[in-house]
Amino acid sequence: MTESRLYASAANVSERLVQPPALAISTVIFALRPSATSGRPTLWLPLVRRIREPFKDLWALPGGPLTQAESLQDAAARNLAETTGLAPNYLEQLYAFGGLHRSPSQRVVSIVYWALVEATQAELARESENVRWCRADGLQTLAFDHNEIVDYALWRLRNKMAYGSIAYHLLGETFTLAQVREVYEAVLDRTIDPANFRRQLKQAASIEPTDQYLQGGKHRPPRLYRYTGRTDHDAPEPTD
Amino acid sequence: MTESRLYASAANVSERLVQPPALAISTVIFALRPSATSGRPTLWLPLVRRIREPFKDLWALPGGPLTQAESLQDAAARNLAETTGLAPNYLEQLYAFGGLHRSPSQRVVSIVYWALVEATQAELARESENVRWCRADGLQTLAFDHNEIVDYALWRLRNKMAYGSIAYHLLGETFTLAQVREVYEAVLDRTIDPANFRRQLKQAASIEPTDQYLQGGKHRPPRLYRYTGRTDHDAPEPTD
DNA sequence: CCAAAAGTGTTACCTATACACCCATGA
DNA sequence: TCATGGGTGTATAGGTAACACTTTTGG
Numbered sequence: 001m002t003e004s005r006l007y008a009s010a011a012n013v014s015e016r017l018v019q020p021p022a023l024a025i026s027t028v029i030f031a032l033r034p035s036a037t038s039g040r041p042t043l044w045l046p047l048v049r050r051i052r053e054p055f056k057d058l059w060a061l062p063g064g065p066l067t068q069a070e071s072l073q074d075a076a077a078r079n080l081a082e083t084t085g086l087a088p089n090y091l092e093q094l095y096a097f098g099g100l101h102r103s104p105s106q107r108v109v110s111i112v113y114w115a116l117v118e119a120t121q122a123e124l125a126r127e128s129e130n131v132r133w134c135r136a137d138g139l140q141t142l143a144f145d146h147n148e149i150v151d152y153a154l155w156r157l158r159n160k161m162a163y164g165s166i167a168y169h170l171l172g173e174t175f176t177l178a179q180v181r182e183v184y185e186a187v188l189d190r191t192i193d194p195a196n197f198r199r200q201l202k203q204a205a206s207i208e209p210t211d212q213y214l215q216g217g218k219h220r221p222p223r224l225y226r227y228t229g230r231t232d233h234d235a236p237e238p239t240d
Numbered sequence: 241m242t243e244s245r246l247y248a249s250a251a252n253v254s255e256r257l258v259q260p261p262a263l264a265i266s267t268v269i270f271a272l273r274p275s276a277t278s279g280r281p282t283l284w285l286p287l288v289r290r291i292r293e294p295f296k297d298l299w300a301l302p303g304g305p306l307t308q309a310e311s312l313q314d315a316a317a318r319n320l321a322e323t324t325g326l327a328p329n330y331l332e333q334l335y336a337f338g339g340l341h342r343s344p345s346q347r348v349v350s351i352v353y354w355a356l357v358e359a360t361q362a363e364l365a366r367e368s369e370n371v372r373w374c375r376a377d378g379l380q381t382l383a384f385d386h387n388e389i390v391d392y393a394l395w396r397l398r399n400k401m402a403y404g405s406i407a408y409h410l411l412g413e414t415f416t417l418a419q420v421r422e423v424y425e426a427v428l429d430r431t432i433d434p435a436n437f438r439r440q441l442k443q444a445a446s447i448e449p450t451d452q453y454l455q456g457g458k459h460r461p462p463r464l465y466r467y468t469g470r471t472d473h474d475a476p477e478p479t480d
Numbered sequence: 481c482c483a484a485a486a487g488t489g490t491t492a493c494c495t496a497t498a499c500a501c502c503c504a505t506g507a
Numbered sequence: 508t509c510a511t512g513g514g515t516g517t518a519t520a521g522g523t524a525a526c527a528c529t530t531t532t533g534g
Binding site for chain 2: 521524525526530531532533534
């Protein structure tokens with residue numbers, strides 16, 4: 001499902017020179033899951049085990065070829081669904097990687113997307129022998145240049161989080177302000193003053209309060225909020 | 241030199257289904273030139289006239305195929321040199337456009353770069369029957385989806401300019417602070433207080449004063465400064 | 481000496497931050 | 508009633524924008 005299966009017939013060198021570069025789509029999928037140690041939410045992403053050369057048995061980003069009948073974004077959404085069984089809350093193009101020696105066998109240009117999946121659904125995502133969720137920080141060595149790609153995706157995520165309203169896409173339909181704060185703390189890896197954070201969110205006005213409260217906690221039940229859609233236009237993504 | 245020449249043999253529909261999408265590189269090249277009316281610096285970009293179908297005789301972004309032996313960035317730099325004869329001061333990937341119907345004849349995925357060229361050299365850039373500089377705002381209708389691409393490149397330029405240190409790449413080796421301010425005013429299309437702007441620049445510390453002064457003006461000669469390289473790391477562009 | 485741009489100083493305002501404090505709930 | 512997180516108020520610091528002011532040149 002990754003680079004090695006594209007242009008399998010072009011493996012020999014003589015054909016490689018006339019063949020155009022292969023085109024592949026990969027996706028970095030982020031979700032929040034409780035840490036194994038602290039239990040606090042942390043960033044995770046699903047990886048797939050390579051079952052062929054090159055990089056056989058190493059882990060890699062989900063990816064695949066670009067079908068003729070689908071747009072780049074559709075292709076990313078499709079292979080995201082195929083590996084995790086989930087639909088993303090957020091999907092954005094990350095970068096086109098086209099270095100000469102990304103794949104040892106033949107030239108591959110990968111157009112990489114990154115996605116956010118909400119935590120509750122990520123729990124249900126299927127894992128198998130060849131699909132596994134890993135913590136986004138301190139990953140093992142991955143196939144191809146996928147470590148670089150993940151690092152860049154992390155940078156982009158943190159950057160958009162810093163100002164922007166993508167944090168909500170890691171949560172469900174309704175959420176407490178403390179949950180939003182936990183998202184920020186997990187992604188930016190620092191503590192945030194709850195009082196100030198609350199004010200910043202409320203004046204950003206991209207959320208609205210519901211009349212519901214989250215029950216079942218040990219203390220005062222917090223109010224639930226809902227994402228109303230971006231009123232700030234931080235990125236006019238090309239419709240393409 | 242653009243999409244129509246790629247995969248010329250795949251023009252018929254039956255082959256189109258089995259053929260992978262064609263891969264092309266295009267570049268949005270920005271430079272400052274004096275406005276025809278006011279004489280104040282404004283944004284311009286070079287366009288090439290299409291000499292074949294589709295979109296014959298319409299203007300389009302410089303672009304071409306991706307050669308096997310070059311990276312994406314190298315390919316962008318090469319076709320920039322081929323059309324304008326210039327080397328860019330700045331070159332960054334913009335976006336990969338891969339919509340299904342960008343080109344009427346066959347599926348094309350364009351990886352688009354954007355570049356900054358310094359004003360003094362842009363004056364010398366060759367123009368011909370089929371290469372012309374146009375003002376970046378209020379462009380005529382271009383071939384393919386190139387109007388969208390230019391709009392997105394403009395948004396990206398303005399965004400990076402707002403905080404970041406790319407303005408210097410539109411200027412030469414040395415420059416006055418007023419010239420930097422004019423760049424900001426031209427790109428962001430608003431006036432800026434000279435006094436406050438000066439302070440912001442100097443504390444940003446990505447420039448250093450020379451002991452030279454710009455002579456030949458009507459008034460007090462301003463000091464010349466030099467760009468020392470980014471100390472702020474606003475974008476860890478993938479090396480790829 | 482005058483006009484105009486270079487460059488400096490001062491002040492009001494806005495917002496991020498720190499932190500004291502009250503509120504509401506489960507145990 | 509106590510511990511704890513939810514939620515509000517407030518003082519302070521740092522940065523931005525507005526603008527008065529001084530300096531230096533060419534004409």
